[in-house]
Amino acid sequence: MATLFQGLPSSTAFSSSNKFNHAPAPTSFSGTWNNERKSSIVTVRSDARWSPVLNSATHKPQRLITNAVATKADSSLASTSSKPGHELLLFEALREGLEEEMERDPCVCVMGEDVGHYGGSYKVTKGLATKFGDLRVLDTPIAENSFTGMGIGAAMTGLRPIIEGMNMGFLLLAFNQISNNCGMLHYTSGGQFKIPAVIRGPGGVGRQLGAEHSQRLESYFQSIPGIQMVACSTPYNAKGLMKAAIRSENPVILFEHVLLYNLKDRIPDEEYVLSLEEAEMVRPGEHVTILTYSRMRYHVMQAAKTLVNKGYDPEVIDIRSLKPFDLHTIGKSVKKTHRVLIVEECMRTGGIGASLTAAITENFNDDLDAPIVCLSSQDVPTPYAGTLEEWTVVQPAQIVTAVEQLCQ
Amino acid sequence: MALSRIASSSHASTLLKPLSAALSIRRLISSDSTVPLTIETSLPFISHKCDAPPRAVDTSASELFSFFRDMATMRRMEIAADSLYKAKLIRGFCHLYDGQEAVAIGMEAAITKKDAIITAYRDHCTFIGRGGTLLEVFGELMGRICGGSKGKGGSMHFYRKQTNFFGGHGIVGAQIPLGCGLAFAQRYSKEENVTFTLYGDGAANQGQLFEALNMAALWDLPAILVCENNHYGMGTAEWRAAKNPAYYKRGDYVPGLKVDGMDVLAVKQACKFAKENALKNGPLILEMDTYRYHGHSMSDPGSTYRTRDEISGVRQERDPIERVRKLLLAHDIASEKELKDIEKQVRKDVDDAIAKAKVKNKKYIVQSAIPCDRRTWLTILFFTFIFFSIRK
Numbered sequence: 171m172a173t174l175f176q177g178l179p180s181s182t183a184f185s186s187s188n189k190f191n192h193a194p195a196p197t198s199f200s201g202t203w204n205n206e207r208k209s210s211i212v213t214v215r216s217d218a219r220w221s222p223v224l225n226s227a228t229h230k231p232q233r234l235i236t237n238a239v240a241t242k243a244d245s246s247l248a249s250t251s252s253k254p255g256h257e258l259l260l261f262e263a264l265r266e267g268l269e270e271e272m273e274r275d276p277c278v279c280v281m282g283e284d285v286g287h288y289g290g291s292y293k294v295t296k297g298l299a300t301k302f303g304d305l306r307v308l309d310t311p312i313a314e315n316s317f318t319g320m321g322i323g324a325a326m327t328g329l330r331p332i333i334e335g336m337n338m339g340f341l342l343l344a345f346n347q348i349s350n351n352c353g354m355l356h357y358t359s360g361g362q363f364k365i366p367a368v369i370r371g372p373g374g375v376g377r378q379l380g381a382e383h384s385q386r387l388e389s390y391f392q393s394i395p396g397i398q399m400v401a402c403s404t405p406y407n408a409k410g411l412m413k414a415a416i417r418s419e420n421p422v423i424l425f426e427h428v429l430l431y432n433l434k435d436r437i438p439d440e441e442y443v444l445s446l447e448e449a450e451m452v453r454p455g456e457h458v459t460i461l462t463y464s465r466m467r468y469h470v471m472q473a474a475k476t477l478v479n480k481g482y483d484p485e486v487i488d489i490r491s492l493k494p495f496d497l498h499t500i501g502k503s504v505k506k507t508h509r510v511l512i513v514e515e516c517m518r519t520g521g522i523g524a525s526l527t528a529a530i531t532e533n534f535n536d537d538l539d540a541p542i543v544c545l546s547s548q549d550v551p552t553p554y555a556g557t558l559e560e561w562t563v564v565q566p567a568q569i570v571t572a573v574e575q576l577c578q
Numbered sequence: 579m580a581l582s583r584i585a586s587s588s589h590a591s592t593l594l595k596p597l598s599a600a601l602s603i604r605r606l607i608s609s610d611s612t613v614p615l616t617i618e619t620s621l622p623f624i625s626h627k628c629d630a631p632p633r634a635v636d637t638s639a640s641e642l643f644s645f646f647r648d649m650a651t652m653r654r655m656e657i658a659a660d661s662l663y664k665a666k667l668i669r670g671f672c673h674l675y676d677g678q679e680a681v682a683i684g685m686e687a688a689i690t691k692k693d694a695i696i697t698a699y700r701d702h703c704t705f706i707g708r709g710g711t712l713l714e715v716f717g718e719l720m721g722r723i724c725g726g727s728k729g730k731g732g733s734m735h736f737y738r739k740q741t742n743f744f745g746g747h748g749i750v751g752a753q754i755p756l757g758c759g760l761a762f763a764q765r766y767s768k769e770e771n772v773t774f775t776l777y778g779d780g781a782a783n784q785g786q787l788f789e790a791l792n793m794a795a796l797w798d799l800p801a802i803l804v805c806e807n808n809h810y811g812m813g814t815a816e817w818r819a820a821k822n823p824a825y826y827k828r829g830d831y832v833p834g835l836k837v838d839g840m841d842v843l844a845v846k847q848a849c850k851f852a853k854e855n856a857l858k859n860g861p862l863i864l865e866m867d868t869y870r871y872h873g874h875s876m877s878d879p880g881s882t883y884r885t886r887d888e889i890s891g892v893r894q895e896r897d898p899i900e901r902v903r904k905l906l907l908a909h910d911i912a913s914e915k916e917l918k919d920i921e922k923q924v925r926k927d928v929d930d931a932i933a934k935a936k937v938k939n940k941k942y943i944v945q946s947a948i949p950c951d952r953r954t955w956l957t958i959l960f961f962t963f964i965f966f967s968i969r970k
Contacts, residue, residue: 305797313789313793315755315785316786318755319759319786320790320793322755322759323757323758323759323762326759327764329767347755350747359739359745360731362739
């Protein structure tokens with residue numbers, strides 16, 4: 171069974187001396203991909219081979235809710251404490267976290283396109299240039315490869331840069347710097363240099379942004395040794411993860427989502443920092459474990475409402491930490507429910523879901539009553555047309571169907 | 579321009595030379611003298627959008643002497659690395675710097691250890707220049723824990739944090755934006771230090787160089803980009819890869835200087851000039867006209883794209899160590915015998931370092947296998963033995 175499982179600090183509160191073992195749990199990605207699947211489950215998965223039978227089954231008379239971005243505060247989603255705090259939008263929460271860290275530590279600086287005078291293309295850095303100056307909130311030319319490299323070079327000397335990619339997809343141009351320098355310099359220098367940089371930006375499928383601006387970079391970056399990856403989904407965890415990422419001595423890639431920036435929620439007034447390696451229990455349950463992150467969390471919660479009405483009790487976990495996986499929380503849940511459904515926005519091939527499936531199979535195979543089902547986006551470039559775009563991403567109705575099939 | 583101050587008395591010293599050698603009479607200039615000498619560079623500097631520095635370089639006998647010793651060490655180290663590679667003790671990639679020593683040494687003479695240097699994969703000598711030891715070099719090349727990066731990096735990944743040497747990078751041109759970042763950090767913390775970012779004529783065609791130049795010029799970063807032009811990007815001659823091989827001019831709005839990279843004094847002068855300039859006016863480019871005797875790496879013979887005559891011609895006419903040797907002899911700072919002794923000593927140092935590095939470090943093996951130190955382990959074994967023998 172779980173011979174390689176290393177206990178990850180999940181239930182302990184975040185401590186500032188949280189050491190990142192720079193050889194993260196190899197359980198996440200080693201081991202072979204389990205290709206044997208029961209055919210009854212295969213049809214549920216979102217893939218390029220879309221059977222007409224399935225199409226008609228999901229085209230139910232009721233209107234399909236495809237825009238699952240919460241536009242009003244949904245109390246069932248609130249994972250914050252019940253203390254009165256203040257309400258804000260997710261991008262404001264990111265800004266708050268950023269501002270607090272910049273005030274706390276003069277080595278923290280931001281660099282990216284239009285982050286300074288323009289205030290950030292998603293307003294995450296609005297007002298910061300006026301407050302901290304042009305050098306600390308640096309407007310770079312459109313040269314991702316070199317300004318990412320510049321940030322990494324600055325991090326080698328002890329500065330803590332936050333490198334913003336205006337869209338995660340643009341960071342493909344900086345892949346060499348992120349992979350070879352950001353990820354590996356700590357190792358190749360024999361531990362001499364630390365790279366306390368944060369690389370952040372919005373990614374994911376938006377609203378008809380086109381193929382090149384709808385990419386899910388977490389698929390590509392997950393193999394880079396030496397980096398940590400986290401994805402935020404609520405204002406609460408956005409601020410907490412931003413602060414944790416900045417304080418971390420390791421390079422962290424923080425994935426935001428284009429459609430989640432205007433989420434409104436209540437967050438505590440007092441300062442808090444979240445753990446970079448912990449998953450979030452969104453909704454405890456008994457029948458099935460649904461693992462998700464970022465925008466898909468909301469599709470899952472939408473589906474959860476329907477499932478509850480139908481008598482199911484799903485346990486929803488927002489994995490948050492994409493690398494390394496919080497196998498402690500996930501394992502506890504798997505041992506309780508014995509069924510796993512992964513809902514992700516990555517493509518079918520080589521995404522976070524694929525790695526997570528492998529990790530769970532390797533570690534908790536004996537606890538599973540059914541093969542893991544992974545719902546992912548289709549392996550296609552994201553179309554521009556709205557209806558086509560909807561169908562490349564996992565929709566709540568598909569999640570409901572998958573749970574029903576899984577719990578048979 | 580006048581050469582050294584002792585020019586007038588050189589005639590006298592030539593007569594005295596055999597006598598002084600025989601009787602070991604103190605020379606006019608001893609090899610540890612710090613009395614300033616002024617020597618002219620053999621070639622003028624060629625500038626682009628700036629005023630060239632003067633050809634007269636201030637140096638001293640002891641400095642010239644140290645140049646000789648350090649360059650001889652580097653040369654010997656690289657030759658030894660060649661043999662080790664052929665003996666399969668060094669594996670993977672091995673890019674040797676022999677012929678280019680003047681660039682590393684001249685640069686160090688002009689700057690402090692607070693200034694940062696970052697270079698590409700031809701970094702063994704740069705590491706030595708920044709204070710690395712021969713043991714660390716050979717240890718790293720042979721993958722031992724005593725190596726500079728604990729054996730985890732290899733030939734292309736030498737770093738030395740305490741003396742601001744930032745490596746050691748395998749991907750061509752990727753160190754240039756990093757260097758820009760180092761300069762950015764220097765500007766951010768308002769230190770009066772500069773960053774020397776070295777790259778080759780092959781990397782000079784990388785887009786990220788121009789991106790970095792733009793940013794450095796935009797924000798007046800104290801970055802000095804040094805193109806070590808050894809005229810061949812692996813197997814491709816510069817005129818076959820670059821439309822404009824005048825690399826010192828390619829910064830366009832960034833001033834540049836072309837330097838004879840085989841003349842250690844010229845390099846020193848250029849770097850000194852660059853440092854002063856960068857702190858005031860922002861980035862500049864230095865093109866070091868240099869040459870490598872070996873091929874691009876150990877898997878490249880180095881003779882398929884250039885003639886052996888060319889290589890031996892450069893070795894005869896422009897070798898940096900020979901130049902310094904001639905200077906030392908001409909100014910009577912050292913004798914032939916003394917210089918030969920130094921070379922012998924250097925050879926010995928290198929051989930000693932290799933021998934030391936070759937010893938398999940047993941501690942590493944024990945530590946990785948057993949989670950406690952050897953003494954504890956032996957104690958446990960001992961008591962286990964006692965326990966089982968009592969049980970019987």
